[in-house]
Amino acid sequence: MSKDIQSASTLSNDPEERFENPGLPPHTPRKNESKPGLKKLDSAIVTGVFSLSALASLAAVVLYFVLPDYSTLGNIRLGNLVLGLGLAIGFGGIGFAAVYWAKALMNDEEMVEERHTSRTSPEERAEAMEIMRQGVADSGVARRPFITAALGGALALVPLPFLVPLVANLGEEDGWDISKLKHTMWARGKRLMTDGPHDMSRPIKMDDVTIGSVFHVIPEGLNDLSHEEGYADEKAKAVVLVIRLDEKDLKQPENSLDGIVAFSKICTHVGCPVALYEQQTHHLLCPCHQSTFDVSDGAKVVFGPAKRPLPQLPITVDEEGYLIAEGDFPEPVGPSYWERKK
Template identity: 40%
Template sequence: MTPDDPKDPAGQHETVPGTSPGASPQGGVVPDSRGEFTPVRTDTPVADPGLPAHQWRPTDVDPKLEKRAERQVAGMFVAAQVFVVLFVVSYFVFDIGGDGDAILGLGASTVTLGLCLGIALLLIGVGIIQWARKLMGDHEISEMRHPARSSDEDRTATLEALRVGTEESGIARRPLIRNTLLGSVGLLGVPAVVLLRDLGPTPGEVATEQPYEGAGLANTVWADGMRVVRDVIGTPIRAADLEIGDLVNATAAALYETNEEGELVLEGTERLIANSKAPVIVVRMEPDEIEDVDGRENWTVDGIIAYSKICTHVGCPISLYERTTHHVLCPCHQSTFDLADGANVVFGPAARALPQLALAVDDEGYLVAQSDFDEPVGPSFWERG
């Protein structure tokens, strides 16, 4: 039969007796005029399948397995306490910056402290997970969503949930787990108390009793008569060699002093600390361009002036110099200091001027310091005042 056949105009389908047009003889879905399928509607809702049957755990049915799981959890908590004690012991046994290396060149103090505290936290976490998986109640429940409001019913339900949770956890009837958990978590506060020792001594105490040269926030290795040397290479700077507009990154000669065996006097942590505070920038400008500052009239040498290279904002190194304005810029947060006017702040977040190093010339014509800085270098700290 073709679409031109008068019995099937426009290619329509035949209607099966007993069915309505567009319906399937089997009662399912039929294609409509657009070639899509329309599902058959039904008034019967989908039944709630409910929760699957509860599967009992081995520890729920075997008292021996239950006791073994309890001992496992308690053992983890006890082991965590042991590692906390080892943390405290390691803190006092291994010195920071000591000669003993452990793994991949890392200091023994760093490795032992990190491992002991990390393993203690891991054991507590694994113990709690094991407790929840093996011993706590695991009955599946379903709950209708409640309105998001605080009512008397909500508070009552919350308290009841806490009571049920406490009862299901078995913490009241498992004193071994409860006591070992409290002990391990309680001992975690000991490292925090021990580490408070690193908050002292105060900068004032270090200033009066220096364990080594330049120790403390308020001190550096600069001293009267110490030569100013070029950074990295350590060669002294002759005043006559500097020209107008020159800027030299310099530091203290103490960082390059050697003993009879040719070894550096300052090494390890002491050298790092000294090198973090000693760097200066040495600039030469016309003497009449330098603004007079009370008490600093003799701190320069023929227009040669030296300031700390450590920014007073957050301690970034400074050496971006603009010779026409005598401004030096910190690359971190754009604090700008005027070296011709006492290194006062002219722009940026820094709150203080750069500390100035008093300069002089020795018998050989090299630049030397007259003393240490008259104020702490670098960012502010609580005790600075």
């Protein structure tokens, strides 16, 4: 047996005899502990970031009402952009300032607390309360009223960018204007137009729709609306997918126009655009949560979280051979809402 093995074999198995408790490392004071000016600067930074958070939340709410509904930056509505930035700066500022406060101003000395049984005595509870009071004292809440006020303001204002748009949409019908959700621009006689810019959108003839073809469709007159007149809102509800199948593949061919069917593109789960068509299975797939609808069977749900089929637009053909709507959808399009019966 080697010397090293012999030495190891003589060691005790008792951890207390084999190892000594090294204890806590020496406390290294922070720079601001020796320089009061730095501590004041850190306090000002925390106060400033809390205040910035509050101002960002308040500014987002003000700009939401000041900016026109149709103002955009690229394809992003400015009202939504400022609300998002307000929430990001509001919550981010609170998080950053809280972490900075803890690291720069609160007590950073390590402490060892001996383990004890779960049952506590009155003396131990009193000791716990004293520790909590000491923690409050270490945080400097009482000594730094400006930080406390800034934190309170930030916490009070940060929910506003989320809550105000909900309250701002309150209407007359049971507190919410849900009438806009019940109807679209589709009406009797409106031609089905290809979805595209105003100068490229065109009406669709029945003969243009061959078996297996797919058309993304909007109602006639939609592109004539301005943003102030609600172009984006109307298009979000009225977009339609037109598909032609062989009538023998349809389970209810009487609900088609020589195999042509038109369904809302708005998923009945959360409203994502359903536009991925698989020609062999006749399935429509929602890319957001994989709800799948069977076009050959009235767009019924065959997979995924959606609970209702896609609403079908009733269509016919006019004297010139163009596809037209026979009316609006027989039911509201898109996801459920609280007053929808089905």
